[in-house]
Amino acid sequence: MVQSQQQQQTENNDQCKKRSANQEEPTIIIDNDNNNTQQQQQQQQSRDDLLPVHQLKKQRNNNNTVHNNTNTTKKSKSQKNSTTSSSSFSKHNNIPDYPASFPPPPTTIVVNNNDNVNRILKESVIKMNVKIRQINEMRYRDHKAPAPILKYSLLYSTLLLYLKMNLPEKYDATKTNITSQLYKYLIDQSVKLVPAQKELVEFTQTHSKNMMLSSLDQCSFFQFLMKILNAKTTIDVGVFTGYSSLSVALALPKDGKVYALDVSTEFTDLALPYWEKAGVREKIELIIAPAAESLQKLLDQGKAGTIDFIFIDADKPGYDVYYELGLKLIRNGGIIAFDNVLQDGRVLDEEQLKTNENVAAINKLNAKLFKDDRVIISMLPVADGLTLVTKK
Structure with missing residues (x-):
């Protein structure tokens, strides 16, 4: 058994x-x-x-x-x-x-x-x-x-x-896949330039300070915004050779106005022939003076709450002053755009934050905009960083 x-x-x-x-x-x-x-x-x-x-x-x-x-x-x-x-x-x-x-x-x-x-x-x-x-x-x-x-x-x-x-690989929503080749494709497939714009870009690229030229996709984006906003009146703080002013003016109606603010005619004189060639010279009012004074002057003229769009691309320590004045000038639903808010990545460099006045000023502004309850912001990886601000 x-x-x-x-x-x-x-x-x-x-x-x-x-x-x-x-x-x-x-x-x-x-x-x-x-x-x-x-x-x-x-x-x-x-x-x-x-x-x-x-x-x-x-x-x-x-x-x-x-x-x-x-x-x-x-x-x-x-x-x-x-x-x-x-x-x-x-x-x-x-x-x-x-x-x-x-x-x-x-x-x-x-x-x-x-x-x-x-x-x-x-x-x-x-x-x-x-x-x-x-x-x-x-x-x-x-x-x-x-x-x-x-x-x-x-x-x-x-x-x-x-x-x-068997789960999908975690998607990293913080990264970008834009390579130089892909960026060129982006420009080729989205940016349309009139002859005056193309000639101005080619001329500025030969200038010793060509790094101050606004990017092509950025200005194309501004033209898109002008149509969405039905913009008629804008301000360009910092003109250089006039590419951003020219691009925005082309997107405005015939009775549109661009207040182009700069501290000297050193570079703005270079812009005038291209504005003329594009047929927008009458739309652009060039004001030569410190930007803070020019913005305050517009407020004194009763322009508060009437501006559709403001692009700020000037001296970085002055951004905060331009922002406060711009908030008074911009209408509800209007947009303020700040250029160079990433400072070529130097906003992450502790040494640069301590020693570079421009980097420190931009980093301080970025923190202020993020915490400002008066506005809604969107920081975009366009060009050297572009922050859009609109009133709540």
């Missing part, structure tokens, strides 16, 4: 090992293309694989009803005894008797091309499979669980790993 039991236990152990060995190791495929369609297919597949799980409770209840209702069942006596035995064993050990129609375990796990995720997933799958085989052998040998647990334990563990690990 003892020998027979030992022989049966040995056969059971062999059978357990065979069943465990037959369970496939999940294959890991790295999705280098990160294709949205493939991700959607994988997500849909995972939902399809999980669908029977939501039906298990109902199916178990139906099975229990059949087992308990001995007066109405039409099964044979042998089938009934087998079912009752299995059901009572499952109930006693708190283990469900899973339906045979349950789908097979997935044999492929697709993850995004992330080295850390791939490493963790691969190690987890290997360790989990080893552990499951050990548990299955122990359960089958000691009669702690019915045979179905051997068939579906790897399924559940694999699905669990699949759901936890």
